[in-house]
Each structure stands twice: as structure tokens, then as C-alpha cells.
Amino acid sequence: MNCLxxxxxxxxxxxxxxxGREMREVALHxxxxxxxxxxxxxxxxxxxxxxxxxxxxxxxxxALWQGVEEGIDEMSRADSGWSGFRIAAxxxxxxxxxxxxxxxxxxxxxxxxxxxxxxxxRPQESAPASGSAFLRGGMALAASLFLAIFLLGDxxxxxxxxxxxxxxxxxxxxxxxxxxxxxASTSSFRNGKSGPSGAVVLGGTGGSATAPAQQVQIRSLKxxxxxxxxxxxxxxxxxxxxxxxxxxxxxx
Amino acid sequence: xxxERQDQALAESxxxxxxxxxxxxxxxxxxxxxxxxxxMLHDPEAALEVTQEAFxxxxxxxPRFRGQASFYTWIYRIAVNLAIDYQxxxxxxxxVDTHRRNSEEGPGEDAVDRAQDDDPAVDxxxxxxxxxxxxxxxxAVAELTPDHRAVILLRELEGLSYDEISQIMHCSKGTxxxxxxxxxxxxxxxxxxxx
Numbered sequence: 001m002n003c004l005x006x007x008x009x010x011x012x013x014x015x016x017x018x019x020g021r022e023m024r025e026v027a028l029h030x031x032x033x034x035x036x037x038x039x040x041x042x043x044x045x046x047x048x049x050x051x052x053x054x055x056x057x058x059x060x061x062x063a064l065w066q067g068v069e070e071g072i073d074e075m076s077r078a079d080s081g082w083s084g085f086r087i088a089a090x091x092x093x094x095x096x097x098x099x100x101x102x103x104x105x106x107x108x109x110x111x112x113x114x115x116x117x118x119x120x121x122r123p124q125e126s127a128p129a130s131g132s133a134f135l136r137g138g139m140a141l142a143a144s145l146f147l148a149i150f151l152l153g154d155x156x157x158x159x160x161x162x163x164x165x166x167x168x169x170x171x172x173x174x175x176x177x178x179x180x181x182x183x184a185s186t187s188s189f190r191n192g193k194s195g196p197s198g199a200v201v202l203g204g205t206g207g208s209a210t211a212p213a214q215q216v217q218i219r220s221l222k223x224x225x226x227x228x229x230x231x232x233x234x235x236x237x238x239x240x241x242x243x244x245x246x247x248x249x250x251x252x
Numbered sequence: 253x254x255x256e257r258q259d260q261a262l263a264e265s266x267x268x269x270x271x272x273x274x275x276x277x278x279x280x281x282x283x284x285x286x287x288x289x290x291x292m293l294h295d296p297e298a299a300l301e302v303t304q305e306a307f308x309x310x311x312x313x314x315p316r317f318r319g320q321a322s323f324y325t326w327i328y329r330i331a332v333n334l335a336i337d338y339q340x341x342x343x344x345x346x347x348v349d350t351h352r353r354n355s356e357e358g359p360g361e362d363a364v365d366r367a368q369d370d371d372p373a374v375d376x377x378x379x380x381x382x383x384x385x386x387x388x389x390x391x392a393v394a395e396l397t398p399d400h401r402a403v404i405l406l407r408e409l410e411g412l413s414y415d416e417i418s419q420i421m422h423c424s425k426g427t428x429x430x431x432x433x434x435x436x437x438x439x440x441x442x443x444x445x446x447x
Contacts, residue, residue: 011432012429015432017413042440046408046439046443047408049385049389050393050408051408051409052386053386053390054287054290054291054390054409055291055294055390056287057283057287058296061279061282064286064300064303065279065282067300067304068304068308069275071304071307072274072308072311
């Protein structure tokens with residue numbers, strides 16, 4: 001084996017990833033070749049310097065577990081409070097917000113933000129309201145409601161969702177409405193079940209809103225009157241999706 | 253293999269809600285994960301935060317961990333991805349190398365002192381040069397893309413195999429080799445320029 005043949009294998013040899021006959025041949029060549037030996041020495045030097053120059057992990061490792069444990073506990077609290085709270089909100093307060101749509105824009109925004117916050121902070125039987133994640137969740141919900149009301153504008157809500165299979169929802173929409181909601185799994189819609197199930201794809205353009213397509217997990221679903229509200233969780237955010245003849249388009 | 257089976261058993265217990273089992277996993281791997289994340293971020297506080305987040309995320313995802321990979325490659329993967337995300341979010345901000353910042357008054361002065369304390373025969377000029385080289389090397393590593401940086405740190409600091417790195421980085425073995433080669437070439441050039 002000469003230098004040219006060795007060149008492509010030398011780094012793999014250095015990393016101990018070469019085996020069998022190739023490994024033996026490269027080793028034999030390196031033992032006789034000063035240039036290849038020098039190259040190996042340079043990589044050894046890089047290795048040594050990298051280890052010497054990389055900052056050693058600092059910080060209290062005991063505190064690390066403490067932080068992890070707190071995070072886990074916080075996560076568990078947030079999960080246990082999800083459905084009870086949001087379904088309650090869907091069935092009462094949010095519907096009330098719809099009734100306010102005739103008020104001025106400013107009034108609506110203020111009302112929605114305030115009400116969302118007060119809903120969230122209301123003590124829940126199944127959801128201890130503590131921890132920053134919980135508060136963040138509250139903020140996300142407030143933001144969602146804010147958007148929902150804001151995007152509603154002065155127009156009457158359009159028909160958006162039905163219980164059709166994937167894709168049918170989009171096709172059934174009037175051209176100017178555009179699709180904001182496509183169901184990837186519609187059994188929950190059809191049956192009006194509450195609880196985690198299925199997934200939806202949000203995306204498209206509706207009115208002044210544009211949302212990139214993304215998949216979200218349904219976390220809770222509630223039907224009340226002619227409307228249906230679904231709470232979903234795209235990457236940690238809260239999405240509120242309305243389906244029904246008197247409901248507006250999907251809102252994020 | 254025994255260690256992997258133990259990890260798997262602990263992961264299964266933790267997935268059932270056994271926090272003590274998860275604590276054992278955290279304590280087993282926290283130092284190694286933190287070392288790589290610190291190497292990637294060059295910010296001990298951020299590294300600690302990202303490492304914590306990685307373990308929290310791992311705990312949340314334990315029900316989906318079915319042992320296709322070993323626990324440590326899995327936790328590395330989560331941590332490296334979070335570190336890469338963190339860097340991408342922070343990319344507009346200048347990298348503050350706290351070690352450089354600490355030695356701004358004279359690069360490597362601490363190292364020179366340490367070297368002289370250890371061995372009075374050490375040439376102060378050589379010690380200063382070495383210290384400066386390490387600073388430059390850290391900067392060179394910081395200039396690599398997050399993917400290249402992750403690969404070289406996983407290899408050089410943790411001594412992971414190409415296969416393990418490819419699992420962690422979710423790329424082919426060939427990509428690992430090519431990233432490693434590229435990163436080494438950059439660092440080698442720096443060495444040649446310096447020495």
C-alpha cells in the first residue's frame with residue numbers, strides 16, 4: 001500500500017474504525033512512512049488540544065437533577081390540568097366571547113385577553129394553578145383567544161368544518177374562504193368526543209390570516225350548541241380551532 | 253451490553269413513573285452530556301440549562317423510547333439537537349467565550365501560571381503560545397457549523413464511534429466521516445498557521 005492508497009483510509013485508521021486486512025495494511029504502511037505518521041501525529045495533536053481547550057463542564061451537578069425534577073413535576077402538573085380546564089373554558093366562557101363579537105374591536109380585544117387570563121387563573125379542581133409552565137399556558141391561551149377574536153373581524157363566521165374525511169373539508173369550502181382546517185383524523189369530529197385523539201393539519205390562508213401547514217395533536221374536544229371547539233397543541237403552543245356553522249374559521 | 257440492558261430496564265421503570273430510576277440515568281450520563289453541550293455552546297450556564305431541558309424532554313418521551321437505540325445515544329441526540337436549536341436561535345448574538353473573556357487581560361495567563369507552578373522548567377514563551385493556541389482553537393471550533401461542531405466533539409471528547417454519532421446526528425456514517433474530516437481540516441489549518 002502506498003501513500004495515495006492509504007490517504008483515504010488514514011483518518012478512519014486513526015479513529016480505530018478500520019478493521020481486518022485494511023487495518024493491517026495501513027498500519028504496515030504508516031510504520032514505514034514518515035509523512036503518513038506525521039499526519040496521524042497532527043490529528044493526535046488536534047485531539048489533545050481539543051480536550052485541553054474545551055471548557056470542562058461546570059455547575060452544580062446536584063442542582064442539575066433538582067432542575068430536572070422540578071421540570072418533570074411542572075410538566076406533570078400542566079398535563080393533569082389540561083383537559084379539565086380547557087373543556088370548561090370551551091363550554092362556557094369562550095362561548096360568551098363569541099356573543100361579544102358585535103362590540104368594538106378594542107373592547108373585544110380587551111375583553112378576550114382579560115377573560116382568558118381570568119379563566120386560566122381560576123382555581124381548577126384537577127389543575128393546581130402553579131408553576132411557570134402553567135402560566136405560560138395561560139398566556140398562550142390568552143394569545144389564542146386574542147387572535148380568535150381579532151381575526152373574526154366584523155364578518156359573520158363562515159362554514160368551515162364538517163366531519164368529512166381528510167381533504168374534504170378544504171374542498172367543501174367556498175373559494176374565498178380558503179382552508180385553514182383539514183382533518184387528518186376526523187372520527188373525533190364526527191363523534192364529538194372529548195379527550196386526546198387524532199390529529200389535524202392547520203394551514204393555508206383565511207381572511208387576513210396565514211398559517212404555515214403543520215400537524216397538531218388534538219388535546220381536547222368539546223361540542224356545544226352548533227359549535228365545536230378543539231384544543232390542540234402544535235409544538236407547545238395552544239391552538240383553538242372552531243368547527244361548525246356558526247363558528248368562524250380555524251383560528252390560531 | 254450489560255450497561256445497555258441496565259439502562260433499558262431503568263428507562264422502562266422511569267416510563268412507568270419511577271423517578272428514582274430516571275434519576276439514576278440522569279446521574280449516570282449528566283456529566284458526559286454536559287461536557288458535549290458545554291463544548292458546543294461555550295457557555296456553562298446555557299449548557300446547564302440545555303442539559304436539564306434535554307433530560308426533561310427525555311423523561312417526557314420515555315414512553316416512545318423502545319430501546320431501538322441505546323439510552324446514551326438517545327439522550328445525546330436530544331441534547332445535541334437542543335444545543336443546535338439553541339445556537340441557531342442565538343446565532344445573531346456574538347459568541348461570548350467565557351474562558352476567553354476571563355483571560356482577556358492576557359490570553360492564557362492562568363495557564364502559564366499553572367504550567368510554571370507545575371514545572372518551573374517550562375519555557376514561559378512556549379506556555380503562552382500554547383495557551384493562545386487553545387484559545388484560538390476554541391474560537392475555531394465555535395466558528396464551525398453546529399453540525400460539524402457536534403460531530404467533532406462527540407468523536408474527540410466522547411470517543412464515540414461513527415455508528416453512534418450517525419445515530420445521534422440522524423445522518424449517514426458517510427456524512428459523519430465527511431463532517432469529521434472537514435472539521436479536522438479546519439483545525440489542522442489553524443495549527444499549521446500557528447506553529
